[in-house]
Amino acid sequence: xxxxxxxxxxxxxxxxxxxxxxxxxxxxxxxxxxxxxxxxxxxxxxxxxxxxxxxxxxxxxxxxxxxxxxxxxxxxxxxxxxxxxxxxxxxxxxxxxxxxxxxxxxxxxxxxxxxxxxxxxxxxxxxxxxxxxxxxxxxxxxxxxxxxxxxxxxxxxxx
Numbered sequence: 001x002x003x004x005x006x007x008x009x010x011x012x013x014x015x016x017x018x019x020x021x022x023x024x025x026x027x028x029x030x031x032x033x034x035x036x037x038x039x040x041x042x043x044x045x046x047x048x049x050x051x052x053x054x055x056x057x058x059x060x061x062x063x064x065x066x067x068x069x070x071x072x073x074x075x076x077x078x079x080x081x082x083x084x085x086x087x088x089x090x091x092x093x094x095x096x097x098x099x100x101x102x103x104x105x106x107x108x109x110x111x112x113x114x115x116x117x118x119x120x121x122x123x124x125x126x127x128x129x130x131x132x133x134x135x136x137x138x139x140x141x142x143x144x145x146x147x148x149x150x151x152x153x154x155x156x157x158x159x
Contacts, residue, residue, distance in 0.1 A: 002027035006059035009137035010051025018148035019046040021055035022140025040144035053107040060114035068119040074127030
C-alpha cells in the first residue's frame with residue numbers, strides 16, 4: 001500500500017487581498033513516486049491563513065476513501081491549530097481561551113470534519129527553505145491566486 005503525502009501551501013497578495021492555495025499530493029512506495037496529483041484554487045479577497053487552511057482541507061476532501069495521509073505544511077497556524085488548539089476551541093464552543101470567537105471558524109470546522117474520516121499525521125516544515133515539494137505547493141498557490149490579482153497596465157495599453 002503506497003504512503004500518501006500532501007504538501008500544502010497558501011499565498012496572499014496583501015493580507016487581506018487576492019489569495020490562492022496549492023496542494024501537491026504524492027503516493028510513494030518506498031522512495032519511488034507512484035502517483036502525483038496537483039490541486040489549486042483561489043479567492044479574490046481573503047487572508048494567508050484562510051488559504052493555508054483551504055489547502056489542507058482540499059487535500060483531505062480530494063481523498064475518495066478513508067486513508068492514512070501525512071499533511072506537510074509550512075504554516076505553524078494550521079499545524080498548531082489542528083493538533084493542539086482545536087481541542088480547547090471545541091470544548092469552549094469554538095471560543096479561544098480568552099472567550100473570543102475563533103477566527104476562520106468556518107474553515108476550522110470544515111478541516112475538523114475533513115480529517116475525521118482519515119488517519120492524518122501533521123508535519124511542519126520551514127517554508128521557502130529548499131524543500132522541492134513545498135516549493136511546488138507554493139507555485140500552485142501562486143497560480144491559484146493569479147486570476148484574482150489585478151492586471152498591471154502595460155504602457156502600450158494606455159494609448
